[in-house]
Amino acid sequence: MATCLSDKFVITKGSDNTFVFTIKADGSTLPMEIVGGDTFNARLVKLDTEAEVLTKVLTVEDALSGKVSLVITEAEAELLQSEKGDKVDRYYLKPTYKLVIDCSTTNNGDFIAKIPEIYVD
Numbered sequence: 001m002a003t004c005l006s007d008k009f010v011i012t013k014g015s016d017n018t019f020v021f022t023i024k025a026d027g028s029t030l031p032m033e034i035v036g037g038d039t040f041n042a043r044l045v046k047l048d049t050e051a052e053v054l055t056k057v058l059t060v061e062d063a064l065s066g067k068v069s070l071v072i073t074e075a076e077a078e079l080l081q082s083e084k085g086d087k088v089d090r091y092y093l094k095p096t097y098k099l100v101i102d103c104s105t106t107n108n109g110d111f112i113a114k115i116p117e118i119y120v121d
Contacts, residue, residue, distance in 0.1 A: 010093070010119045013077045021058070021101070023066040025108045031066030038105040040068050044080075044118065045098050053080070058101070082120040093119040 040058035083094040095117035
């Protein structure tokens with residue numbers, strides 16, 4: 001089994017992509033317990049135009065541990081644009097999107113979480 005460590009948030013074309021997030025309360029490093037009625041909605045936004053290209057409802061994976069998941073299907077990933085640098089720069093990936101997660105919770109109120117750079121490979 002190979003492990004690939006990266007500090008980049010990369011959506012891979014050609015397969016389903018599942019990303020798991022741990023929701024934490026303001027000022028805490030501990031996971032926030034998710035209760036019934038809490039909602040988490042993701043918006044994938046194009047960096048250069050600010051246009052929303054995908055909206056998804058996140059699924060609660062483990063309420064006690066504050067874990068929610070975002071699934072981007074293979075078909076959805078294929079519609080996303082990928083941008084790469086020049087050959088001289090080894091075709092490095094360039095970020096093309098940002099992810100905005102709108103959260104509405106009983107324990108922490110309404111808040112927004114952002115991932116400012118999303119890459120598509």
